[in-house]
Amino acid sequence: MQRVKENDICRYCGGVIKLIPAKAVYGESARRLGMEGEFVYQCQNCNARVGCHKGTTRALGNVANEVLRLKRMEAHRVFDALWKSGRMTRTGAYRWLAGELHLRPERAHIGGFEMDQCQRVIELCEKWNNEEAA
Numbered sequence: 001m002q003r004v005k006e007n008d009i010c011r012y013c014g015g016v017i018k019l020i021p022a023k024a025v026y027g028e029s030a031r032r033l034g035m036e037g038e039f040v041y042q043c044q045n046c047n048a049r050v051g052c053h054k055g056t057t058r059a060l061g062n063v064a065n066e067v068l069r070l071k072r073m074e075a076h077r078v079f080d081a082l083w084k085s086g087r088m089t090r091t092g093a094y095r096w097l098a099g100e101l102h103l104r105p106e107r108a109h110i111g112g113f114e115m116d117q118c119q120r121v122i123e124l125c126e127k128w129n130n131e132e133a134a
């Protein structure tokens, strides 16, 4: 997984990527999204973007266009529902996910995942839900 840095070239359009405050992207929604005071890397040409590890300027992965951003959000929703159900702790859920994806836990951040990894998260969660229900 490639982690984007400032002044990198956007993989979609060749634009320049800059580190900017999340507030500049999300405006008033930043607080609601828990992004206040956080940073994002954004392509200055096509707006592809990726968030950072909380409280840092370390990107979670590579920038995402709208299609990938929606996929990351979907994977996050499905995964969060798993531990929010109370059948797994949040920490336990991340450890389980990392194990299934053969990633070190500090690498298991859906906000930095690629399309295939997001799809895998969704499938793994569905499988887990079905097995639990059986």
Ligand SMILES: [Zn+2]
Pocket (backbone or CB within 6 Å): 010, 011, 012, 013, 014, 015, 043, 044, 045, 046, 047, 048
């Ligand atoms: Zn771009």
